[in-house]
Structure formats: structure tokens, C-alpha cells
Amino acid sequence: MNSLWVTWPALVKYGTLGITAGLLTLAVERNELFENNLFDFERWDEYNAEINCDERSLTARTEDGSCNNIENPAEGSVDRRFGRNVELDVAQGETGDMLLTPNPRDISNAIMGRDEFKPAPTLNFIAAAWIQFMTHDWFSHGQGSTDDYIEFDLPANDPDAPGTMSIRRTIPDPTRTQAEDDAGLPDAYLNENTHWWDGSQIYGSDLATSNSIREFQGGRLTVNADGSLPTEFMSGVPVTGFNDNWWLGLSMLHQLFVNEHNAIADMLASNYPTQDDQWLYDKARLVNAALMAKIHTVEWTPAIIANPITERAMYANWWGLAGNTENRDKYAAEFDELAADLARRDSWTRRILGFDPKMEEALDNGKALEWALTGLAGARHSDNAGVPFTLTEEFVAVYRMHPLLRDNVDVYDIGSNVVSEQIPLNATRDGNAEQILDDQDADRLWYSFGVTLPGSLTLENYPEFMRNMHIPGRGTVDLAAIDIIRDRERGVPRYNEFRRQIGLEPINDFTDLTEDADLVAELRRLYNNDVEMIDALVGQLAETVRPEGFGFGETAFQIFIMNASRRIITDRFYTEYYTPEVYTQEGYDWVENTTMVDILKRQYPSLDLSLAGVDNAFKPWGLNIPAEYDNWGACSKQDLLWTNGVLRTEYDAGELPAIPEVDIGGLISGVIRDKVEYVGDVAPVGHAKPIHPHGVMAKVAFNSTGNHPYTGVFKGNECGLLRLSVTGDPADRGFAPGFAWKTLIDGKPSENISALYTLSGQDTNHDFFANEMSNYVSLESNATLGSSLLFSFVTAKPNLVMANAMAATDSSGNEEANAVSPTQVYFVPTAEVQGLFDTAEHDFRDDLMSLPQGTKLYDVYATDMEIKSSIWSSKQARLQAERRADAVKVGELVMDSNFAASQFGDSGVFFKHERYEDAN
Numbered sequence: 055m056n057s058l059w060v061t062w063p064a065l066v067k068y069g070t071l072g073i074t075a076g077l078l079t080l081a082v083e084r085n086e087l088f089e090n091n092l093f094d095f096e097r098w099d100e101y102n103a104e105i106n107c108d109e110r111s112l113t114a115r116t117e118d119g120s121c122n123n124i125e126n127p128a129e130g131s132v133d134r135r136f137g138r139n140v141e142l143d144v145a146q147g148e149t150g151d152m153l154l155t156p157n158p159r160d161i162s163n164a165i166m167g168r169d170e171f172k173p174a175p176t177l178n179f180i181a182a183a184w185i186q187f188m189t190h191d192w193f194s195h196g197q198g199s200t201d202d203y204i205e206f207d208l209p210a211n212d213p214d215a216p217g218t219m220s221i222r223r224t225i226p227d228p229t230r231t232q233a234e235d236d237a238g239l240p241d242a243y244l245n246e247n248t249h250w251w252d253g254s255q256i257y258g259s260d261l262a263t264s265n266s267i268r269e270f271q272g273g274r275l276t277v278n279a280d281g282s283l284p285t286e287f288m289s290g291v292p293v294t295g296f297n298d299n300w301w302l303g304l305s306m307l308h309q310l311f312v313n314e315h316n317a318i319a320d321m322l323a324s325n326y327p328t329q330d331d332q333w334l335y336d337k338a339r340l341v342n343a344a345l346m347a348k349i350h351t352v353e354w355t356p357a358i359i360a361n362p363i364t365e366r367a368m369y370a371n372w373w374g375l376a377g378n379t380e381n382r383d384k385y386a387a388e389f390d391e392l393a394a395d396l397a398r399r400d401s402w403t404r405r406i407l408g409f410d411p412k413m414e415e416a417l418d419n420g421k422a423l424e425w426a427l428t429g430l431a432g433a434r435h436s437d438n439a440g441v442p443f444t445l446t447e448e449f450v451a452v453y454r455m456h457p458l459l460r461d462n463v464d465v466y467d468i469g470s471n472v473v474s475e476q477i478p479l480n481a482t483r484d485g486n487a488e489q490i491l492d493d494q495d496a497d498r499l500w501y502s503f504g505v506t507l508p509g510s511l512t513l514e515n516y517p518e519f520m521r522n523m524h525i526p527g528r529g530t531v532d533l534a535a536i537d538i539i540r541d542r543e544r545g546v547p548r549y550n551e552f553r554r555q556i557g558l559e560p561i562n563d564f565t566d567l568t569e570d571a572d573l574v575a576e577l578r579r580l581y582n583n584d585v586e587m588i589d590a591l592v593g594q595l596a597e598t599v600r601p602e603g604f605g606f607g608e609t610a611f612q613i614f615i616m617n618a619s620r621r622i623i624t625d626r627f628y629t630e631y632y633t634p635e636v637y638t639q640e641g642y643d644w645v646e647n648t649t650m651v652d653i654l655k656r657q658y659p660s661l662d663l664s665l666a667g668v669d670n671a672f673k674p675w676g677l678n679i680p681a682e683y684d685n686w687g688a689c690s691k692q693d694l695l696w697t698n699g700v701l702r703t704e705y706d707a708g709e710l711p712a713i714p715e716v717d718i719g720g721l722i723s724g725v726i727r728d729k730v731e732y733v734g735d736v737a738p739v740g741h742a743k744p745i746h747p748h749g750v751m752a753k754v755a756f757n758s759t760g761n762h763p764y765t766g767v768f769k770g771n772e773c774g775l776l777r778l779s780v781t782g783d784p785a786d787r788g789f790a791p792g793f794a795w796k797t798l799i800d801g802k803p804s805e806n807i808s809a810l811y812t813l814s815g816q817d818t819n820h821d822f823f824a825n826e827m828s829n830y831v832s833l834e835s836n837a838t839l840g841s842s843l844l845f846s847f848v849t850a851k852p853n854l855v856m857a858n859a860m861a862a863t864d865s866s867g868n869e870e871a872n873a874v875s876p877t878q879v880y881f882v883p884t885a886e887v888q889g890l891f892d893t894a895e896h897d898f899r900d901d902l903m904s905l906p907q908g909t910k911l912y913d914v915y916a917t918d919m920e921i922k923s924s925i926w927s928s929k930q931a932r933l934q935a936e937r938r939a940d941a942v943k944v945g946e947l948v949m950d951s952n953f954a955a956s957q958f959g960d961s962g963v964f965f966k967h968e969r970y971e972d973a974n
């Protein structure tokens with residue numbers, strides 16, 4: 055723990071005890087912050103005198119946020135001051151030269167601007183829009199003064215130099231008194247929104263706004279017939295609680311949660327038919343606001359700080375406080391373990407945490423466990439730790455997350471990974487947003503946001519359009535320069551002092567922040583080699599030492615753990631009034647049981663497949679196999695693998711990967727064993743195909759002739775996947791086609807069969823359909839690949855893949871009482887494809903991808919003659935010919951889609967081989 059950077063997130067490597075120790079550290083830390091870092095200087099009494107809390111306000115959120123705390127009714131309401139998380143004497147706004155040093159535009163140009171897009175890999179773009187949506191619930195400092203500007207020269211090398219840049223000054227609280235001036239209090243700024251987590255971005259922070267969005271029937275909010283929001287006549291921006299800084303992402307989220315409100319109101323109206331509009335509206339708002347708060351706490355936050363300790367801490371924040379016994383039970387055992395450890399003389403937890411002085415004290419006064427448990431068991435009463443609740447300037451400062459934004463919105467068709475349209479993000483702003491939402495369709499946009507990544511919160515990643523952004527009525531601004539100026543003018547301390555104030559170690563040198571030598575040089579230049587001058591935002595973005603899984607650095611996190619908990623713990627409607635009595639049982643259950651994925655699926659059923667297996671809507675959507683996947687119907691499984699596997703990962707046209715040589719080493723090292731032991735349609739993570747690495751896949755149907763004895767899948771299979779490939783680079787060992795067919799089965803795991811022409815292939819003939827293929831091929835004396843030898847490590851009959859399992863269960867999942875299985879199956883190219891392709895050297899994948907859906911590919915033949923082999927090649931040939939002659943046509947394999955080449959087809963899909971041993 056001597057490190058400059060906090061090390062507790064790494065405790066996860068010690069397993070459960072490490073995680074509980076981490077939670078303990080976090081709880082103690084938060085407690086410290088509550089004790090030392092809450093400062094408030096609002097004149098509450100003056101405002102309280104004007105407020106009368108009526109009967110309704112006891113069980114409903116008021117429009118302006120008053121009466122949440124009955125004892126201090128103005129607490130957290132609109133137009134009240136931001137509080138502070140640093141001592142008031144270091145919170146004085148900067149003035150004069152200091153305010154302008156270093157030149158904010160120089161900082162913006164030199165280290166903020168995006169040279170190339172740096173993605174945040176663990177989140178998706180929904181997460182970026184979401185956090186702005188949340189900050190619009192929490193706070194706004196307003197549009198700034200139109201007659202008081204901060205003005206400074208453009209740096210000499212600026213593209214627009216010479217010239218000046220002027221930025222509107224934030225308007226300070228106009229009611230400030232002489233006494234406050236005399237007392238030397240810092241300037242105060244008012245929050246234009248209520249401080250509470252009450253959905254005010256939708257419902258507004260005053261009665262007039264709230265009334266402007268209501269239908270006044272059934273508790274509903276006003277929407278157009280198609281579910282879109284009414285817009286303002288002049289700006290084209292939706293009429294809603296807070297509509298500043300509008301763009302497409304906000305249109306999507308506002309529409310989603312306005313419609314969610316109406317779904318809740320309709321549900322309540324049907325359960326409580328005698329209740330009036332006001333009652334229904336109030337309850338629906340309570341539920342909707344709590345749902346958003348819960349989603350933020352247990353879904354968004356664990357996505358951006360994906361560490362097991364913080365994930366549990368966030369669960370505790372929500373379910374701990376709500377007293378959800380199920381979750382409490384889940385962790386109870388872990389805390390017993392912690393208690394037992396702490397009671398031991400040689401306690402591991404004490405040893406690992408004890409040398410931090412704060413921790414030592416905490417462990418010694420016996421409160422440690424209580425603190426850790428408080429997080430989990432939660433408060434049944436709201437508790438503002440003795441300081442009236444407000445959000446703080448430091449809280450606003452750490453949410454300056456503009457680098458999350460991309461330069462373009464990439465629009466995809468649902469299921470696809472090919473960008474169908476790229477819209478500059480700047481072109482989706484203000485009045486354009488609703489039009490784009492309408493033109494592109496909300497479900498496609500949600501899919502698109504789900505699969506694209508936001509920018510990472512680092513230096514040199516600020517969207518360029520925002521550094522030169524036109525704001526209606528305000529002209530062109532550089533938002534990066536504004537972000538820097540705002541912290542300075544509002545007295546947010548510079549980075550090192552900020553860290554000291556919130557209990558973190560200050561840095562000693564620029565190299566503590568980053569190892570990037572160029573960046574360090576620029577930082578030294580800008581800040582005149584003085585670490586104390588580094589701006590709070592610059593330091594935060596520069597912190598490259600980030601705890602495992604953290605999307606932002608520890609400085610922001612420190613502010614965050616305090617305020618995230620406080621927003622909940624101080625709010626009467628998230629503590630003692632978060633009950634079925636106040637919310638209604640149905641409303642309470644709605645909050646507890648609904649996730650972001652549920653909302654998206656309910657409102658956009660077309661996203662069902664894309665969200666299959668996705669448990670956190672803020673993490674990049676991809677192919678996820680849900681736990682109950684095997685129970686699905688065959689065609690749903692086919693659909694999932696096709697849409698979310700193949701189509702999503704299709705290679706761009708003209709960019710097929712080159713086919714490498716067979717990876718013999720990879721073959722030997724256990725992969726062959728996987729091939730027979732692993733069960734599942736999707737390969738384990740990290741699986742690579744050392745043999746048959748590239749090919750194409752199509753959906754196929756098997757139409758049985760009905761005129762044969764074979765059972766199970768041989769009676770017909772509507773939904774299958776066929777992969778056609780070659781063993782390795784044809785230039786290396788000749789052209790060796792391979793065939794793998796996955797038959798999907800209702801409610802049961804799939805059955806698979808694979809086939810070859812011979813182990814070593816067909817020499818220089820590149821016509822994929824030159825030869826028939828079979829699940830049994832003769833061993834060749836000249837098996838150049840040595841494949842038979844390799845496969846013999848895992849099976850006694852390396853040249854045979856069994857078909858027994860395919861005969862045991864039919865496509866509807868019924869077990870066959872008297873299964874009849876062929877011994878050998880032949881896949882014979884049909885007349886439609888025979889002779890269609892060139893035999894000369896070329897890429898077979900292009901041939902196959904040119905075939906239209908509906909093409910009959912193979913006539914399938916089968917025999918049940920025993921497979922006997924002989925070491926005499928003439929006898930072997932005779933035995934083979936006899937079996938082939940005995941085989942009857944059992945059906946046809948027909949393409950049910952085109953063929954596509956995809957990453958999923960090459961490394962994701964898994965075809966199990968049935969061994970001779972498994973079937974006998």
C-alpha cells in the first residue's frame with residue numbers, strides 16, 4: 055500500500071477473502087469521506103420558511119424536489135447551491151492570471167484533441183449516452199452569462215490565431231449576502247435541476263415543465279401515436295424535463311423512459327382502476343425514477359468499473375439499502391468468513407490492510423465489520439451524515455466525460471456488423487435528433503449503439519467536433535477549453551490539491567501520470583514543469599495507472615464512491631419510503647425485477663435475438679449463449695447463431711483472411727481432444743481452428759426422401775448449419791475440402807457430422823464439388839498430413855466420424871426407441887453444382903458465396919453395412935465399393951441462406967465429432 059495509487063482493487067486476486075477485504079477498505083474509505091469531505095453553505099432556513107409540505111409530498115416526489123427531507127424541506131431542491139467535497143478555503147474560484155494559466159485553448163490543442171479514436175473496450179455506446187442522460191437528472195449550471203465573459207488570446211500556433219476566445223462566465227448565486235462575502239465563503243452556484251435522483255431530466259424541476267409533458271389521463275406522459283415525443287416548434291427538440299445539449303442518444307433514452315413511464319402508469323391503472331390521474335402519475339414517476347437509479351447503480355456502474363469489489367459494492371448500494379434478503383443471504387457466508395478471519399490473532403485481513411493508518415484504527419475500534427456490513431445490510435432510514443444533501447462542484451467536475459463520445463454514429467442493420475450508414479455525431483444534434491431517430495428506426499439505432507464502443511476517458515481523445523462546436527444562440531465554442539475553465543472558475547482545486555483533499559496521495563512527477571514520453575513533455579511545457587498546476591480534468595484523464603477494469607481513474611472514483619452512495623442514502627424515497635406501501639407492490643416489483651435489457655426487449659421485440667444472453671445492456675453486445683439455450687427450439691438456435699454469430703462477424707467484401715498452413719503444433723496440443731470432449735455449438739473462448747481454419751457457412755435444411763430405415767435426424771432436419779472449408783493452405787498440401795454439418799434439435803444439444811473426400815484431399819483440383827465426401831475415409835499410406843496419426847491420439851478409428859447420435863434423437867427432440875443408424879454417409883454434389891466451378895487455383899470461398907439460397911448442394915446417401923477395412927489396398931477398395939453400392943439416397947441438403955465467410959464461422963462455431971468409442 056505504499057504505492058501512490060490505491061491498490062485495494064487488486065485484492066480480488068486473493069479470492070473471496072480478498073474481495074471482502076476490498077469491500078471493507080471501500081466502506082472505511084467512504085466513511086472517512088463522509089466525515090471529512092461534506093461541506094454545505096446554503097441558507098436553508100430562509101428557503102424552508104417558504105415551503106409547506108402538503109399531504110401529497112409525503113408519498114410523492116414534488117416537482118421542485120422540496121419536502122424529500124421533511125425536517126429540512128428545501129434540501130436537494132431546484133435552484134439550491136452546489137455543495138463541496140473539499141475544504142471551503144481551497145474552493146475559492148480562480149481569478150486573474152491564474153484563471154487563464156496555462157492557456158485553456160493551448161491545453162485543448164496540445165493534449166485534449168483526438169488524434170485518433172481510442173475506444174473503451176468494455177462498454178458500448180449506450181453507456182456514453184446514458185451518463186449524459188443521468189447528469190441531466192442530477193445537475194446543470196445553466197447557460198452562463200450573456201454579459202460577462204472570460205476572454206483570452208488564442209495561442210500563437212492556433213489555426214485561428216491571432217485572435218481571442220471568449221467564454222461565458224457561470225452565473226453565481228445572485229442572492230449571495232454581504233455576510234457571506236465577509237465570511238470569505240467561496241462563490242456559490244445554483245443547480246438548475248433538483249439535486250435528487252428523481253428523473254427530473256424527464257419530469258422537469260418545476261410545476262410548469264412537469265405539466266407541459268403530462269397527458270393528464272391515466273397518469274400518462276404525452277407521446278405521439280408512434281411513441282415519439284412531441285417537439286418544440288422552433289428548435290425541433292423534444293418537450294421534456296431538461297433538453298439542453300441535445301443529440302440522438304438523448305432522443306433515444308428520453309423516448310425509452312417516457313414510454314416506460316406510460317407502461318408503468320398503464321399497469322398501475324389496470325391494478326388500481328379507481329385511482330385518479332395524479333395518483334397514477336405520482337406512483338409511475340416514483341417507480342420510473344427508482345428504476346433508472348437502480349439500472350445506473352447495478353448495471354451501468356459495474357460496466358464502467360468492472361471490478362468484483364466495486365460490482366458488489368454497487369449491488370450493496372442498491373439491495374443493501376433496500377434490504378433485499380436474497381442478496382444479503384448471498385454474501386452472508388462471505389462475511390462470516392471475514393468475521394472469522396478478523397477474530398484470528400494472525401488475521402490475514404489485518405495483515406494485508408492493517409498498515410494503512412485509517413484502516414488500523416477502523417479494525418481496532420471494532421467497527422470494521424459493521425461498516426462493511428452497513429454497505430450490505432443498509433440503512434432503513436435516510437441519513438445525510440449531518441450535512442444537508444446537495445450535489446457538489448467536485449461531483450460535476452468528475453462527470454466531464456466528453457471523450458466518451460464518438461465522432462460518428464455508425465448505423466448497422468440489426469444483427470449485422472457491416473456499417474450501413476455513418477452519420478457525423480455533430481449532425482445528430484439538436485433538432486436533427488428526432489428526425490434521425492424516425493428515419494433510422496429506434497430498434498436499429500439501439501442495436502447500433504449496443505455494438506459500437508465509446509471513446510475511452512483519456513487525454514488526446516476529445517472529439518474534434520466538440521472543440522469547434524456551434525451552439526445555437528451561443529456561437530462556436532471549444533468545449534475542451536470550456537471544461538478546463540469551468541473547474542478553475544468554480545474553484546475545483548487543481549489535480550494534486552484535489553487528490554490531497556480527498557485522501558489520496560499527490561503525485562510527485564509528471565511521469566507518475568503516464569509513461570508516454572511525448573505526453574509528459576507536453577505536460578511539462580504546458581504546466582511549466584510544476585505538478586501543482588495540473589488541472590483537475592487533465593490529471594484525471596492522464597492517469598494511466600487505473601485499477602483493473604476501471605473505465606476512469608481513481609481520482610474520479612474517490613468522488614464517485616462518496617456521492618453515488620449519498621444520492622441513495624439521503625433520499626427518503628430510496629430508504630424508509632422505498633416500500634411496497636409507498637410504491638405499490640406492483641410498482642416495487644417493477645423496480646426490483648426490471649433490467650435495461652428487459653426494457654429494450656419489451657419496447658423493441660426485434661432486439662430479442664441481439665440481446666439473447668446479454669445480461670448487461672451497457673457492455674458490448676455480441677454473441678452470448680444464454681444458459682437455457684439448449685432448451686430452445688432448433689430454428690431459434692439456428693437464428694441466433696446465424697444472425698448474432700455469422701452475420702454480425704462477416705468479413706468485409708474483398709477482405710477474406712488468407713488461409714494459413716495447418717498448425718500441426720496446435721493440433722497436437724489438446725485441440726483435437728476438445729473436438730471430441732467439448733459439447734456446445736460455440737467454441738470456448740480462445741479456441742482457434744488449427745485445421746480447417748477458414749471456410750464459409752450457410753443455413754441448410756435436410757429434406758429426407760422418407761424412403762429409408764434410418765431414424766433421428768435422418769428423418770429430416772429443418773434447421774441446420776453447414777460449414778465448408780479446406781484443411782489448410784491449398785498451396786501447401788493440396789486442396790482438401792472439408793464438410794461439417796450441425797443439425798439443430800428442439801430442446802436438445804445439436805448433433806454434428808463431418809466429412810472429407812480423403813484425409814489429404816484432391817491435389818490441385820480447386821473445384822469444391824469435384825468429389826463426394828463421407829464421414830469415413832480410407833487411411834492412406836501416403837497421408838501427407840499425418841492427420842490420421844494425429845487423430846489417433848484421441849480415437850482408435852481416426853478416419854471415422856460416427857453418425858449414431860444423429861439417429862438417436864429426431865429433430866423435434868424425441869428419443870428414438872429403436873434407433874437405426876447408418877455406418878457410412880455420403881454427401882454427393884448434386885447436378886446443380888457439379889462442374890459449376892473452375893478446377894484451376896482460386897479461392898473456393900468466392901465460388902460458394904456466389905450460390906443462391908435454395909441451391910440443392912448434396913444428395914445424401916447412407917449404408918448400414920459394417921465398416922471393414924483391409925491393409926491390402928485392392929481389398930480395401932472392393933469393400934468400399936460394396937458399401938457405396940449398397941448406399942441408398944436418404945435425402946437432400948438444401949441451402950436456406952447464402953454462404954457467408956465470418957469470424958464466427960472460422961473461430962466461434964464448434965462442431966463436435968462423435969468418436970467410434972462414444973458410439974460403442
Ligand code: HEM
Nearest residue numbers: 182185186189193194195299301450453454455456536540
Ligand atoms: C453531443 C453530446 C453533448 C453535447 C452537445 C454536450 C454539450 C455540453 C455543453 C455545451 C456544456 C456546457 C458547457 C459550459 O459550461 O459552458 C456541457 C457541459 C457538461 N457536459 Fe456535455 N455535452 C454532450 C455530452 C456529454 C456527455 C456524454 C457527458 C457525460 C457525462 C457530458 C457531461 C457534461 C458535464 C458534466 C457538463 C458540466 C455541466 C455543468 O457545468 O453543470 N456531456 N456539455
